[in-house]
Amino acid sequence: FSPVGKMFRAVVRLSTSGVRNLARTRPCYSAPLSARCYSHAKVETDEEFDARWVTYFSKPDIDAWELKKGMNTLIGYDLVPEPKILDSALRACRRLNDLASAIRILEAVKDKSGPHKDIYPYLIQELQPTLTELGISTPEDLGMDIL
Amino acid sequence: MLHLTKGRVGCLLSRRVVLALTNRGARMSSHDHHEVSDKVDMSQPMYWDRLDTPLPDRPWKDVLDSTDKSLKQKEKGPWTALSKEEKIALYRLKFNHTYPEMKRPSHEWKTVIGGMFIVFGITGLVVLWQCHYVYPPQPHTFGEEWQAKQVQRMLDMQINPIEGFSAQWDYKNKQWK
Numbered sequence: 001f002s003p004v005g006k007m008f009r010a011v012v013r014l015s016t017s018g019v020r021n022l023a024r025t026r027p028c029y030s031a032p033l034s035a036r037c038y039s040h041a042k043v044e045t046d047e048e049f050d051a052r053w054v055t056y057f058s059k060p061d062i063d064a065w066e067l068k069k070g071m072n073t074l075i076g077y078d079l080v081p082e083p084k085i086l087d088s089a090l091r092a093c094r095r096l097n098d099l100a101s102a103i104r105i106l107e108a109v110k111d112k113s114g115p116h117k118d119i120y121p122y123l124i125q126e127l128q129p130t131l132t133e134l135g136i137s138t139p140e141d142l143g144m145d146i147l
Numbered sequence: 148m149l150h151l152t153k154g155r156v157g158c159l160l161s162r163r164v165v166l167a168l169t170n171r172g173a174r175m176s177s178h179d180h181h182e183v184s185d186k187v188d189m190s191q192p193m194y195w196d197r198l199d200t201p202l203p204d205r206p207w208k209d210v211l212d213s214t215d216k217s218l219k220q221k222e223k224g225p226w227t228a229l230s231k232e233e234k235i236a237l238y239r240l241k242f243n244h245t246y247p248e249m250k251r252p253s254h255e256w257k258t259v260i261g262g263m264f265i266v267f268g269i270t271g272l273v274v275l276w277q278c279h280y281v282y283p284p285q286p287h288t289f290g291e292e293w294q295a296k297q298v299q300r301m302l303d304m305q306i307n308p309i310e311g312f313s314a315q316w317d318y319k320n321k322q323w324k
Contacts, residue, residue: 068202075201097223099234100241101202107246108201135226142235144245 050082057088060095067092071105080112080119083126090127094134102136196244206241215240
C-alpha cells in the first residue's frame with residue numbers, strides 16, 4: 001500500500017481523537033439555569049443605550065461633524081430612536097443653527113419605521129412640545145411628505 | 148489629488164447614485180457638456196442622498212448668493228420667526244432630494260421588460276432562421292402515414308396494456324376509450 005494512504009488514515013485517526021478531547025474540555029455548565037454556552041460579555045440595557053445617546057447629543061459645544069456622525073450611526077442601527085434621543089438631537093441642531101438637518105432627522109426616523117405606520121405619529125406626538133418650542137416644522141407641515 | 152472617473156465609481160455604486168453624488172448639480176449653474184467623463188474628486192467632502200445616511204458630508208448648495216446668506220443669518224435666530232417657504236428654502240439649500248423624492252418609483256421596469264421582450268424576439272428570429280437553414284430534413288418516421296402505422300403496430304403488440312398506451316384502446320369497438 002502507498003505510504004500516502006497510510007498517512008491519510010493516521011491523520012484521520014488523530015483528528016477524531018482530537019475532536020473527542022475538545023468535547024471533553026469545552027467549558028459547558030450543566031447547571032439548570034445556564035444550560036447554553038452564551039458569551040459572558042455585559043449586554044447594554046435599552047435604558048443605558050438611550051442614556052448614552054442622549055448624553056452624546058446633549059454636548060453643549062457639539063460640532064456639525066459630531067451631529068452628522070451621531071445621526072448617521074444612529075440611523076444605521078436596527079431600531080427607531082426613542083423620542084428623548086431625538087429631542088436631544090433636535091436641540092443639538094438648534095445649537096448648530098441647522099433647521100434643515102432637524103427636518104431631515106424627522107424624515108429619517110419616519111423612514112426607519114418602515115411598515116409600522118404608527119411609530120412616526122407617536123414620535124411626533126411625544127416631540128410636539130420640543131417642536132413648538134424650537135419652531136421646527138414637520139415635513140408634513142411643509143408639504144414635503146408627498147412628491 | 149484623488150480623482151475617480153464616473154465610470155469607475157459606477158462599478159462600486161449604481162449609476163443613479165453616482166449621478167446624485169456628483170457635485171455638478173450644486174456647483175454649476177450653466178451646464179457644461181463638453182466633458183466625456185465627469186470626475187468626482189474623492190478628496191473633497193461629498194454630498195449624497197441616501198435613506199440610511201441622512202446627513203451627508205457637505206450641504207447641497209455650497210455657493211450661496213446674498214439672499215441665501217441672509218436666510219442663513221435669519222436661521223441663527225428663533226426658528227419660529229421663519230415662514231414655511233423660508234424653512235423649505237433652508238432645507239433645499241442643504242439637501243437635494245427629500246425622502247419621498249429619494250423613494251420615488253422609477254420607470255426602469257418598463258425598460259427592463261421591454262428589453263427582455265426585444266431579446267426574446269431576436270432569439271425567436273434566430274430560431275426561425277435556424278429551423279429553416281440549419282436543421283436537416285425530418286426523419287421519415289415522423290410522417291403522418293408512418294405514425295399511423297406505428298400506432299397500429301403498438302396496439303397490435305399491446306404496449307402497456309394495463310395502465311398505459313393499449314389500456315386506452317377499446318379493442319372490442321376498435322376506438323379510443
